[in-house]
Structures are given as structure tokens and as C-alpha cells.
Amino acid sequence: MKTVNWAILGLGDIASSFATSFKAPNATLYAAGSRSLEKAKAFxxxxxxxxxxxxxxxxxxxxxxxxxxxxxxxxxHYDLIMKSLQAGKHVLCEKAITMNGTQLKAAMDLAAEKHLILSEAMTIYHMPLYHKLKELVDGGTIGKLKMLQVSFGSLKETDPTNRFYNKALAGGALFDIGTYALSFTRFFLNSQPNEILTTMNLFExxxxxxxxxILKNKDNEMAVVSLTFRAKMPKRGIIACEDGYITVDDYPRATSATLTRPDGKTELIEAGNSGEALNYEATALTDWILANKKDPFLPLSYDVLTIMDTVRERWGLHYDFE
Incomplete structure (x- = not known):
């Protein structure tokens, strides 16, 4: 069987984690690139x-x-995605995959034209637990999905120069942690939200x-998402159905969840290994390349970006380089 040769572009902390965990079958880490040859050689x-x-x-x-x-x-991301696709390379790109839905649509069109796979490195789409939970929710044994509650609070040092608050680097809570919360939300919703209410606080x-x-779709499913860089909150997602609710803590790389029935009885659901989160992504992409398959989750990534587009439009938040 063919060996799929991987290369890494950009050699920061997440790239190091990806390389450390990489052990996808039928694949090898063949190359790494930086804007500094010295840094690339050290990596x-x-x-x-x-x-x-x-x-x-x-x-x-x-x-x-x-x-x-x-x-x-x-x-x-967008410029490097387009260059990579033009060069005939499949692409796995860190979240958020692009800055807006228009960019992602252009990249999706180019990937289709070139017969290449384009995918977002969103752990939620690849952790085994989520496929188990999705099967449970869609199976109907706990009734219809009614409500999602998703929170993510990460206390960041209020240094205007760091990437979290740097507008030139597309800083802000929405792009850094909100993409996880909204990906969790869209993974379980049965259709794209068509009603959006939102408010925010602006950093200096x-x-x-x-x-x-607050999101609502045509199926009358609702979601409430809370994000902050200024206070610690649990990374917690709650999936509420008519006959029980599922609680998922530390949801970006979750391996367990608790199902609570209306009578208070609970059931633990487990699957996967959090230490394998990035390798699950690499393995999935390698398998799709070898099987000549498209990424089934890319439409969800597009939906998430269009939600973020609407949210930012309501806020009046735009970036000069978009």
C-alpha cells in the first residue's frame, strides 16, 4: 500500500504536539517548513x-x-491553503480553517477542482466519543434533541501584544475558543441555525x-453558547433531549460523558484517548487519501464559519486583512 507523505507548515506549539503524537498507519512525517531554515532544522x-x-x-x-x-x-490560513491546493497537495488546516465563509467556499471550490481533500483540524469531529454520542442522540432512545448549552472560559493575561488580543493576528475569543464551542454545537444540531442573537464585550x-x-434552527432546536477570555469557566457541553441529557466536560478532546435520565439515574459513556486527539486527525486524513474520499465534516466547518460571520457582523467586528 502507498505511504502518504505528510509535511508541516508552521512550527509552533501545536505543530510540535502534532509531530509528537503522529503515528498514522501507512503514513510518514516527511518534511517540515518554516520561514526560518534554522528553526525548520531544529524541528x-x-x-x-x-x-x-x-x-x-x-x-x-x-x-x-x-x-x-x-x-x-x-x-x-487562507493564503497557505490556496497555495497548497494550487501545488496539488491535500490540506489539513488548524482551526479556524479560514477567516470567513467566503474564503472557505473559495478553498472548497479549488479543492474540488483539483480533486484534493481539504479538512479542518477540529478535534471534535474526530474523537471517537463524539461518534458514539451522535449515534445515541440520532437513535432516538433519549428523545428528540431540544437544547444545547456550551461554555468555554479561558483566563488570558491582559497583554494587548499577545496573539489572543492582537487584532492583526485575528485575535479574540470567538476565533480561538468559540470555534470549539460552535463546532460542538453544529455537530449535534440537525440543521444550520437560521436565527442568531448575540452580544459581546470588546477588549481595548x-x-x-x-x-x-443564542442559536435556533428550523427544527426548533436551540443552543446557548458562552465564551470568555476574562474568567475561567468549564469547557462543558450539555446535550439536552426529551428523555435525558448528556454532559461532556473538557469537550475539545473529550473521552467520557455522562447520560442523566429524568429519574436521576446516570450512565457513563467512554471512548477514545485524549492523548491521541491529533493522531486521530492524521489517521482519518491518511485513510481518506488512500480511499479517495472527501472530508464528511467540511460542510460543518463551513456552517460554523457562516455562523461566526453573522455573529461578527452583528458585533461590527472586522479584520483589515479579510
């Missing part, structure tokens, strides 16, 4: 990767590379520091 030596590139263009010219994992700040740099978002 490849640390992770025992064969090829180092000091610029992205040279890496993308390597005909041996099948797929690139883009791990740069999300403000640079012009990005959102916290927000509340």
Missing part, C-alpha cells in the same frame, strides 16, 4: 523528520509531499473578549 532534528525547508514555497514544490498540515496563526485592542450567542 526536524527533534522529531526525526527527514526534510527541512526554510520557506513554504520550496516545500510545496516537493513532488514527494502528498498532504500538508497548516499550523500557522489562523490569519495566514478591538477584538472580542467575551460573548453570548
Amino acid at each position: 526536524t532534528e527533534k522529531h526525526q523528520i527527514e526534510n527541512a525547508y526554510g520557506n513554504y514555497d520550496d516545500l510545496l514544490k516537493d513532488p514527494a509531499i502528498d498532504i500538508v498540515y497548516i499550523a500557522t496563526p489562523h490569519s495566514h 485592542t478591538g477584538v472580542d473578549e467575551q460573548s453570548g450567542i
